[in-house]
Amino acid sequence: MRIDVPHDWPQDEAAALRIQDGLRGLVDLEGPGPREPLTVAGLDVAYGPDSQGGTVERVAAAVVVLDAKTLVPVAMETAVGDVSFPYVPGLFAFRELPTLIAALRKLPVAPDLLLCDGQGLAHPRRFGLACHLGVLTxxxxxxxxxxxFIGTYEGLGEERGDWAPLVDGDETVGRALRTQKGVKPVYVSTGHGIDLDTACHHVLATAPKYRLPESTRLADRLCRDVLRAA
DNA sequence: GCGACAG
DNA sequence: ATCTTGTCGC
Structure with missing residues (x-):
């Protein structure tokens, strides 16, 4: 799929904050988003030992595309790179997006939905990784x-499918969603071009057996393997 | 001021 | 995220 990493990638916090400020208005909160996507992609990244005096971290990203109906993998790509941006809560995306996009652009066809490992609107400035990736792609x-990350919830049931709104101030920024009975919930939030209900529906559909979506689990294993071999 | 803080 | 063995339970 065609997509490029902005060449004006920030090198410091101030620049990163400006980028988020300029992009947050582009997030599509309307949705409803794909009701019956043909494919769903999971994305994840793995970090390796530092190099160059601890300034640079080795990183591997993976994207695994599943047939939304059968959850069978239909495509997968990886990419390796270096991260120089430090880990700062709230600016997390600036570490992973370049490599994630490098892997994503190798796909012959764009997936119908992206399931990101991280927050979407449940972010202090309402622009987490999922929003950022959604806007760029x-x-x-x-x-x-x-x-x-941010937001609180209460009264979450123990059954698969139970959920409770994630509230920050007077806004609902996402949901704590129980994907498996008696297992710790996952925190779902809209990234771009989809509403919360539809988003949770797809997360639940892709996680029939484990806490995390099958796509995410496969991407997690894949990027770790690639990092080991790199 | 103090602590918390996606991965 | 990553550093890390065995172990309790289904």
Whole structure:
């Protein structure tokens, strides 16, 4: 698929904040997004030991595309690179996006939906990784985080499918969604071009057996393997 | 001011 | 994220 990494990639926090400021208005919150996507892609990144005096980290990204109906892999690509941007809560995307996009652009066909490893709107400035990737690719994107970042919730049931709104101030920024009975929930938030209901529907559909979507699990294994071989 | 803080 | 063995449970 055709997509490029902006060549004005920030090198410091101030620049990164300006980028988020300029891009956050481009997020499509309308949706409803794809009701019956043909394909769903999972994206993840793995980090290796530092190099060059601890200034640069080795990183491998993977994207795994599944047939949305059968959850069978139909395509997958990887990319390796170096990360120089430091880990700063809220600016997380600036570390992973370049390599993730490098892997994504190798796909012959664009997926119908992107399931990202991280937050979407559940972000202090409402522009987490999933929003950022969605805006840059123009594809529907959902944030599926393993841990909450901002927002609180209460009264979450123990059954698969139970959920509770993630609230920050007076806004609902996402949902804590239980994908498996008695297992810690995942935190779902809209990334781009899809609404929360539809997003949670697809997350649940892609996670029939484990806590995380099958696409994410496969991407996780793949990028780790690639990093080891790199 | 202090602590918390996606991956 | 990553550093890391065994171990309890289905």
């Amino acid at each position: 123009g594809l529907p994107a959902v944030g599926v985080a393993k841990n909450p």
